Amino acid sequence: MTVLDILKERGFVEQTTHDNELDEFLKMGNVTCYIGFDPTASSLHVGSLVPIMSLAHMQRQGHRPIALVGGGTGLVGDPSGKTEMRKMLTVEDVENNVLGIKRQLSRFIAFNDRKALLLNNAQWLTTLEYIPFLRDIGRH
Structure with missing residues (x-):
């Protein structure tokens, strides 16, 4: 689970642009x-x-x-x-x-x-x- 998943799950994020790319970027490292x-x-x-x-x-x-x-x-x-x-x-x-x-x-x-x-x-x-x-x- 990435930080993006956590933020979405907790209601911090309503929508994003390029969701998949953002998720992959967060998985690449700090x-x-x-x-x-x-x-x-x-x-x-x-x-x-x-x-x-x-x-x-x-x-x-x-x-x-x-x-x-x-x-x-x-x-x-x-x-x-x-x-x-x-x-x-x-x-x-x-x-x-x-x-x-x-x-x-x-x-x-x-x-x-x-x-x-x-x-x-x-x-x-x-x-x-x-x-x-x-x-x-x-x-x-």
């Missing part, structure tokens, strides 16, 4: 998969549960999940189609939120021995000085 999380709050919301459990099922079947936390992009206000900008968070707020998210994810995903990765895009975006550009100019 696959790396990722999901991104927005650290604008100290806790994940219920809408994150299905993606988290998908990563957990992938890991249980020998695949390598990556949880990508947007610590850099979380510093940028995001109107998300709204009429008002999202409140700009401080670096400390985002760092605390990232730690809270890591604690929550660690309940479902094993990050030890590089079986899974928790990456924070602040690690590379802040060194590029990209965040000030996005905060000051990108919002226009």
